[in-house]
Amino acid sequence: MTSQRSIDDLRAEIDQINRELLTLMSKRGEVVALIGHAKTQEGRPNHYDPAREEQQLRELEALNPGPFPASTIKTIFKEIFKASLALEESNDKKQLLVSRKVKREDTVLDIDGVRIGGNEPPIIIAGPCSIESEEQMEQTAAFLQGKGVKILRGGAYKPRTSPYGFQGMGVDGLILGSSVAREHGQLFITEVMDTRDVEVVAEYADILQIGARNMHNFALLREVGRARRPVLLKRGLSATIEEWLYAAEYILSEGNNEVILCERGIRTYEKWTRNTLDLSAVALAKQETHLPVIVDVTHAAGRRDLLIPLAKAALAVGADGIHIEVHPSPATALSDNEQQLDFAGYEQFHAALSSMMRVATPA
Ligand code: PEP
Ligand code: MN
Numbered sequence: 024m025t026s027q028r029s030i031d032d033l034r035a036e037i038d039q040i041n042r043e044l045l046t047l048m049s050k051r052g053e054v055v056a057l058i059g060h061a062k063t064q065e066g067r068p069n070h071y072d073p074a075r076e077e078q079q080l081r082e083l084e085a086l087n088p089g090p091f092p093a094s095t096i097k098t099i100f101k102e103i104f105k106a107s108l109a110l111e112e113s114n115d116k117k118q119l120l121v122s123r124k125v126k127r128e129d130t131v132l133d134i135d136g137v138r139i140g141g142n143e144p145p146i147i148i149a150g151p152c153s154i155e156s157e158e159q160m161e162q163t164a165a166f167l168q169g170k171g172v173k174i175l176r177g178g179a180y181k182p183r184t185s186p187y188g189f190q191g192m193g194v195d196g197l198i199l200g201s202s203v204a205r206e207h208g209q210l211f212i213t214e215v216m217d218t219r220d221v222e223v224v225a226e227y228a229d230i231l232q233i234g235a236r237n238m239h240n241f242a243l244l245r246e247v248g249r250a251r252r253p254v255l256l257k258r259g260l261s262a263t264i265e266e267w268l269y270a271a272e273y274i275l276s277e278g279n280n281e282v283i284l285c286e287r288g289i290r291t292y293e294k295w296t297r298n299t300l301d302l303s304a305v306a307l308a309k310q311e312t313h314l315p316v317i318v319d320v321t322h323a324a325g326r327r328d329l330l331i332p333l334a335k336a337a338l339a340v341g342a343d344g345i346h347i348e349v350h351p352s353p354a355t356a357l358s359d360n361e362q363q364l365d366f367a368g369y370e371q372f373h374a375a376l377s378s379m380m381r382v383a384t385p386a
Pocket of ligand 2: 152153322348358359
């Protein structure tokens, strides 16, 4: 009479087999990683090899001693192949510095006491599209200071669709913008368009702006990556979210971790707005990266009547701030007349948003 083995005894044997399977799986994974590495070395980025999989399955089917049917063996091994492929490919993909996988906690910028990102209250970046005159900058900065705005914008180098449009005041604009901002206790942000100008712009600006049209200018991204100034990186007009994040990666890869992402609308078939504000990009950028993300409502909408609802929506999806253009007299502005707010318009914007922004109006 054969003595029947107890369930506990059989389970102990199963546990032991599991451990052996796990050891074999790990061993297999290590060999797979070596193959992936060799393929990459040989310049063969495509790791998927259906013919090789088919060959392995045929051999396993032929060798299968049972009790599992061939279809079950096939299903199990197909899962193993899938996991192995993921392993081979993951070794190819470098973890991005912008990714939350590399840095879990939010990056919080502290630019001379102005904090952006993380759990900080959302910030406002405001000012005219272009720097045009001392009077224009002085009036705007004084007005915005009264509204608690800590970051003054103004373009000294303007990316214009037409080469005959106003191109900006250049270095004179930089000097004007930075001195007016300083007088009003504000930081100065301005766009840099050319690698040759990074040094001089960084001398005057507290934050360097990379405009939408230059998001793919890799030489410029590398250059601002080497500058000792925070960078606001606009999303390109037709850039995917991935391309935008890779553009940020260029800056971080040069050692500059102080990057603010800025969604400013993308070009679509829609004509009633200048661009289409992509709020899912804001939510995704917040989720996938640790960087602060702000929303430029002015260039997204291209029209004044949408600025308040779009800014509210941006904050609702988690934006760390709003970028908006304000001009003492938009009708006579040298660029973007259609969309800049005048002071009365900004009063309304401020009143509608201040509870969400928690911007204190100085006494
Ligand atoms: C700007 O902010 O001045 C500007 C030109 O915006 P964008 O690059 O988003 O078009
Ligand atoms: Mn503008």
